[in-house]
Amino acid sequence: MAYYQNYNREFKGRSLVGFPQDFCVVDIETTGLAPGSDGIIEIGAIMYENGEAVDEFSSLLQPSVNEMGDYVSPFITELTGITNEMLDTAPPTEQVLAEFFDFLGDSIIVGYNVNFDVNFLYDAIYEHLGEYMTNDFIDILRMAKKLYPEMPHHRLGDMTARFGIVNKSAHRALSDVEATYACFREFCTEAEIRHGDTAEFLKLFSKKSILSK
Structure with missing residues (x-):
């Protein structure tokens, strides 16, 4: 995939912090860690308006086969419970990406370590659809590190364990989306407790990264 050389994702959205009322929580599962050489095998997303879930998206994708076939x-x-047999009957990558891109629209993306997801999606959507995913995104892992500096690790599993949140199928996209949203709500509450209100908490971040209302 030659186009990945010197590829800087120039139209990628901004990394922001904030507690919006309208957003889309997104999570993906992949064949590995490297956009361009690894592929997306599952996308999960839930759309929120005024803090309430209004729609969801969930699908496996059939990636390219590896050197082992x-x-x-x-x-x-x-790790995920996703088998080759499940992917053998999954919809084509291009079809699922087109449906997801339409579902996402211009929503702000919220996720956990979501820069990983955004990079994979940006590259895949450009490769398969010839479109740019320009959505701004909020990585709540950044919030976790500010709110709980005493914790040695801040993985999604660490945070769900702290809050007693049950992630029914960890490392499946839609279940991780639900767990991410539950953590996001906890972070909002904790920010108010520790800093008086969320606006004061957000001042811990660079001014240019704070989501404007």
Whole structure:
């Protein structure tokens, strides 16, 4: 994939912080960690308006096969529960990306370590659809590190354990979306408790990254 060389995602959205009322929580599962050489195998998303869930998106995607002739390695199957057999009957990547891109619209993306997801989606949407995903995004992992500096790790699993949130199917996209939203709500409450209100908490971040109302 030659176009990935010197590819800087020049139309990628801004990384922001904030507590918007309208947004889309997004999570993906992939065959590995490298956009361009690895592929997306699942997308999950829930759209929120005025803080309430109004629509959701969930689909497997059929990626390219690897050098072994499989879609996913045994490690990825063990991690996610997604098997080669499941992906053999999944819709084509291009079809799912087009449906997701339409679902997402111009919404602000919220996610956990979401820069990873955004990079994969940006590259895949450009490769398969010839479109740019320009949505701004909020990575709530950044909030976790500011709110809970005493914790040694801030993975999604660490935060759900702290709050007693049940992630029914960890490392499946839609379940991780639900867990991410639950953490986002907890972070909002904690920001108000620790800093008086969310506006004061957001002052801990660069002024240019704060979402304007």
